[in-house]
Amino acid sequence: xxxxxxxxxxxxxxxxxxxxxxxxxxxxxxxxxxxxxxxxxxxxxxxxxxxxxxxxxxxxxxxxxxxxxxxxxxxxxxxxxxxxxxxxxxxxxxxxxxxxxxxxxxxxxxxxxxxxxxxxxxxxxxxxxxxxxxxxxxxxxxxxxxxxxxxxxxxxxxxxxxxxxxxxxxxxxxxxxxxxxxxxxxxxxxxxxxxxxxxxxxxxxxxxxxxxxxxxxxxxxxxxxxxxxxxxxxxxxxxxxxxxxxxxxxxxxxxxxxxxxxxxxxxxx
Amino acid sequence: xxxxxxxxxxxxxxxxxxxxxxxxxxxxxxxxxxxxxxxxxxxxxxxxxxxxxxxxxxxxxxxxxxxxxxxxxxxxxxxxxxxxxxxxxxxxxxxxxxxxxxxxxxxxxxxxxxxxxxxxxxxxxxxxxxxxxxxxxxxxxxxxxxxxxxxxxxxxxxxxxxxxxxxxxxxxxxxxxxxxxxxxxxxxxxxxxxxxxxxxxxxxxxxxxxxxxxxxxxxxxxxxxxxxxxxxxxxxxxxxxxxxxxxxxxxxxxxxxxxxxxxxxxxxxxxxxxxxxxxxxxxxxxxxxxxxxxxxxxxxxxxxxxxxxxxxxxxxxxxxxxxxxxxxxxxxxxxxxxxxxxxxxxxxxxxxxxxxxxxxxxxxxxxxxx
Numbered sequence: 040x041x042x043x044x045x046x047x048x049x050x051x052x053x054x055x056x057x058x059x060x061x062x063x064x065x066x067x068x069x070x071x072x073x074x075x076x077x078x079x080x081x082x083x084x085x086x087x088x089x090x091x092x093x094x095x096x097x098x099x100x101x102x103x104x105x106x107x108x109x110x111x112x113x114x115x116x117x118x119x120x121x122x123x124x125x126x127x128x129x130x131x132x133x134x135x136x137x138x139x140x141x142x143x144x145x146x147x148x149x150x151x152x153x154x155x156x157x158x159x160x161x162x163x164x165x166x167x168x169x170x171x172x173x174x175x176x177x178x179x180x181x182x183x184x185x186x187x188x189x190x191x192x193x194x195x196x197x198x199x200x201x202x203x204x205x206x207x208x209x210x211x212x213x214x215x216x217x218x219x220x221x222x223x224x225x226x227x228x229x230x231x232x233x234x235x236x237x238x239x240x241x242x243x244x245x246x247x248x249x250x251x252x253x254x255x256x257x258x259x260x261x262x263x264x265x266x267x268x269x270x271x272x273x274x275x276x277x278x279x280x281x282x283x284x285x286x287x288x289x290x291x292x293x294x295x296x297x298x299x300x301x302x303x304x305x306x307x308x
Numbered sequence: 309x310x311x312x313x314x315x316x317x318x319x320x321x322x323x324x325x326x327x328x329x330x331x332x333x334x335x336x337x338x339x340x341x342x343x344x345x346x347x348x349x350x351x352x353x354x355x356x357x358x359x360x361x362x363x364x365x366x367x368x369x370x371x372x373x374x375x376x377x378x379x380x381x382x383x384x385x386x387x388x389x390x391x392x393x394x395x396x397x398x399x400x401x402x403x404x405x406x407x408x409x410x411x412x413x414x415x416x417x418x419x420x421x422x423x424x425x426x427x428x429x430x431x432x433x434x435x436x437x438x439x440x441x442x443x444x445x446x447x448x449x450x451x452x453x454x455x456x457x458x459x460x461x462x463x464x465x466x467x468x469x470x471x472x473x474x475x476x477x478x479x480x481x482x483x484x485x486x487x488x489x490x491x492x493x494x495x496x497x498x499x500x501x502x503x504x505x506x507x508x509x510x511x512x513x514x515x516x517x518x519x520x521x522x523x524x525x526x527x528x529x530x531x532x533x534x535x536x537x538x539x540x541x542x543x544x545x546x547x548x549x550x551x552x553x554x555x556x557x558x559x560x561x562x563x564x565x566x567x568x569x570x571x572x573x574x575x576x577x578x579x580x581x582x583x584x585x586x587x588x589x590x591x592x593x594x595x596x597x598x599x600x601x602x603x604x605x606x607x608x609x610x611x612x613x614x615x616x617x618x619x620x621x622x623x624x625x626x627x628x629x630x631x632x633x634x635x636x637x638x639x640x641x642x643x644x645x646x647x648x649x650x651x652x653x654x655x656x657x658x659x660x661x662x663x664x665x666x667x668x669x670x671x672x673x674x675x676x677x678x
Contacts, residue, residue: 087638095633116665131659142537142630150631151638162630163534163541175659206633209536213634215643236634239645288642 067124068268068306073111075275077300079136080104081170082282082293089295090153096138096168107170109134109300111196113178124185130178130196137169142208164209170292172202172281174244182252190255194273194304197245202281202292205237212237240292241284246277250304269306274299355613356455358522364452365464378450394489396425401458401480408483408515419458419483421450455480455518482516525555525609525617531592533625537632538599540625542592544607556612558586561619562594562605572604578619585610599629 080097081104083089097104111132142162145155176198184191206213213236222228250271276299281292356364400412401419412420456463458480531544540562546555561581563571571581581604586592597603604624609617 084639084641091633091636091638095636114663114665129661129665140633142632143636144628144630150636153638156636159631162537162628164536164630164632166632168633208632208634213632215634215637234643236637236643238643288640290641290643 067115067126068308069115070128070307071113071115072305072307073109073113073130073132073273073302074304075109075111075273075300075302076106077275077298078103078105079107079170079279079298080295081168082291082295084287084291087153091156092138092168094156094159095143095166096140105136105138107134107136107298107300109172109174109302111174111178113196124180124182126178126180126182128178130174130176130198132174134172134174135169136171137167139165139167142166166206166208166213168204168206170202170204170281172200172244172279172292174198174200176244180250190252192250192252192271194248194250194275195246196275196277198243200242200244200279200281202240202242202279203238204240204290204292205235238290240281240289242279242281242293244277244279244281246275246298246300248273248275248277248300250274266307267305268308271304271306272301273304274301276300354516354518355611356518356520356522357611357614358524359614360452361456361520361522364456378452378455393426393429395486396423396489397484397486398423400483400485402483403458403480404478408481408485411485411487421454455482456520458482458518459520479517479519482518484515519613521611521613521615524615525611527618528607528609528620530621531605531607531623533603533605533623535626535628537630538595538597538627540594540597540603540605540627542594542605542607542625544592544620546609554612555609556614557610558592559608559610559616560584560586560592560594560605561608562603564598565602565604565624566598572622572624576622578604578606578622579608581605597627599627602626 081092083092109132111130113128113130115126115128117127142164143150143156143159144162145159150156150159176196178196179194181193183193215232215234215236217229217232219231220229250273253270253272276297278298279292279294283289398411399421400408400417401421402408402410403419412418414420415423453464459478526547528544528546531542534541534543542558542560544558561578561583563578563581565572572578584594592607594603594605602624603626604622606619606622608619611617
C-alpha cells in the first residue's frame with residue numbers, strides 16, 4: 040500500500056511541463072512475465088492453529104510472514120488502443136512460500152492446546168511449512184492515462200488456484216500419527232491415523248494493482264531488443280482463498296491479511 | 309563375423325569406460341561373500357584392509373584361513389574399433405598408478421600374468437557377451453595372494469610376525485589391454501591416439517586398482533549428541549592423520565543406560581555394545597530410540613578400505629519428545645489431494661483454451677501483415 044501511494048504521489052506531483060514531455064512507448068505486448076513478491080501468512084483453520092503457527096514459525100518473521108514469490112505468464116488475447124491501451128488475456132502462474140521454525144518441546148503436556156504451545160520451548164528438530172499455489176485466470180491492463188503522458192497502468196487479475204501444501208521436519212514430510220480411540224457409550228470409535236501432512240486445495244485468487252512504466256525513467260532501457268516491448272514496476276493488493284471453497288475439514292492456506300506484492304513486469308513482443 | 313567382432317568390442321568398450329571412473333574407491337576385497345569374489349569391472353577400486361591382509365597372508369594352514377580365487381567379470385557395452393585375428397589381449401600388473409601404457413613383451417617381463425591371442429573368431433572372448441578372468445583367459449588362475457604379490461614380491465612374508473613392518477601401503481593396477489597387430493608385429497604399447505601412416509587404431513583397455521591400506525583411522529574427537537524426537541544426531545570431527553584412506557562411514561556403538569545402568573562405567577569397552585552404521589561420512593543419526601531414556605554412545609571411523617578405527621570417548625544423549633507442525637496441529641482436518649480431480653481438468657482446459665486463442669491471434673496477425 041505504501042509503495043502504491045508513493046508511486047501515485049510522485050507522478051501526480053510531477054511538474055506539468057515534465058509530464059507533457061514524457062515519451063511513453065506505446066507498443067502493446069504479446070505476452071508479459073510478471074515477477075512479484077510479498078509477505079504472506081496463512082489463515083489456518085482455527086485460532087489455536089494460528090497460535091501454533093505464531094509460536095513455531097512466525098516468531099522469526101516478526102509481524103510479516105515470509106515472502107510469497109510468484110511468477111505469472113500473461114498471454115494477451117485482445118488489445119484495443121482508443122485513447123489508451125486496454126489488454127485482456129489469460130494468465131498462468133506458480134508461486135512458493137515457506138516458513139522455517141523449530142519443533143516444540145512441551146514436556147509432559149500433549150502440546151495441542153494454545154496454553155501448552157505458548158509455554159513450550161524450542162526443540163532441536165527444524166520444521167518447515169511450504170505452500171505452492173498454481174494459478175490460472177484472466178488478466179487485464181488499462182493504460183488510460185497514457186494519452187496525458189502519465190506512465191501509470193492499472194492491472195487486475197482473477198482466477199482459480201490449486202494450492203499444494205506440506206510440512207516437513209528435518210527434511211522429511213511430517214506425519215500425523217494418532218492412536219485408535221475406542222468407542223464409548225457416547226461416541227463411535229475413531230480409527231488410528233498415520234497420514235502425511237500434505238495435500239492440495241482448490242481455490243480462487245484475485246488482485247488489482249498499479250504499474251509504473253519504466254520508459255518514463257529511461258526509454259532506452261525500458262524497452263528494446265528483439266523481445267522486450269516494455270518494463271513496469273508493479274504493486275498489487277489482493278487475496279488468495281485456498282481452502283477447497285471453504286470446506287472446514289480441509290487445511291486453510293488462504294491469506295490471513297491482505298496480500299500486498301510488488302514486482303516487475305516484462306512485456307514481450 | 310561382424311557380430312562376433314561386435315561382441316568382443318562390446319567388452320572392450322566397457323573397459324574404456326572403466327578407466328574413466330577409476331578414482332572412486334569401492335568396497336574392500338571381501339572374502340565373506342562365500343568363496344570366490346566376483347568383481348564387476350565397472351571402474352571401482354578395491355581396498356585391501358588390515359583384516360584382508362592378515363587373512364590372505366597369514367598361515368595358510370591355520371583354521372579359518374581362506375585364500376580366494378579372484379574373478380573379474382566384464383559385461384557388455386557397445387563400441388569400436390574392430391579387433392581381428394592375431395590381435396591379442398594381455399593381463400598384467402603395474403605398481404602404484406603407473407597406468408597400463410606399457411605392455412609386457414613376454415612372460416618374463418615385469419608384471420606379466422597372462423596373454424590370449426585371438427586365433428579364431430569363435431574364441432570365447434569373442435563369442436560371449438560377457439566373460440571372466442581367468443575362466444576365459446587360458447588356465448591362469450588369479451588369487452588374492454597374487455594380488456598381494458603384486459604389491460611386492462615378499463608382501464606376505466611379514467604377515468605372521470607383527471614385529472616386522474608390513475609392506476608399504478600403496479596401490480597396484482591390474483591391466484587388461486588389447487594390442488593390435490600392425491603388419492607382422494605388436495607394438496607392445498597401448499595406443500590411444502595414433503596418427504600417421506600404418507598407425508594402429510585405438511586399443512581399448514581396462515584397469516582395476518587394488519589399494520592396500522592397513523592403517524586404521526585414528527580416534528575421532530569427542531562427539532556431541534543433539535537430542536531429537538526418538539533419535540540422536542551425532543556430530544563428530546576427525547583428522548585422518550597418517551591414514552592414506554578417507555573416512556567412508558561411521559560406526560556408532562550405543563546402549564540404553566536405563567536397561568544397562570553400569571554399561572558406561574569408567575573404563576568400559578563401548579565396542580561390545582550394539583552398533584549402527586552411518587550410510588555416509590556426513591550423516592550420523594541414531595533412530596528408533598526411546599524418548600526420555602539416556603543413551604551412552606561412542607563413535608569410530610571406518611575408512612574406504614574397511615579398516616575400523618579407535619573408538620571415541622563415550623558421551624550420553626537423551627532423545628526428547630518433540631512436536632512438529634503436523635503433530636501439534638490442533639484441528640482434525642482431512643489431508644490429501646482429493647480435490648485435484650476437480651482442479652486439474654479445469655486448469656488443463658483453460659491452458660488449452662489459452663494456447664488456442666493465442667495461436668489464432670498470431671495467425672490472424674500474420675494474415676494481416678501479408
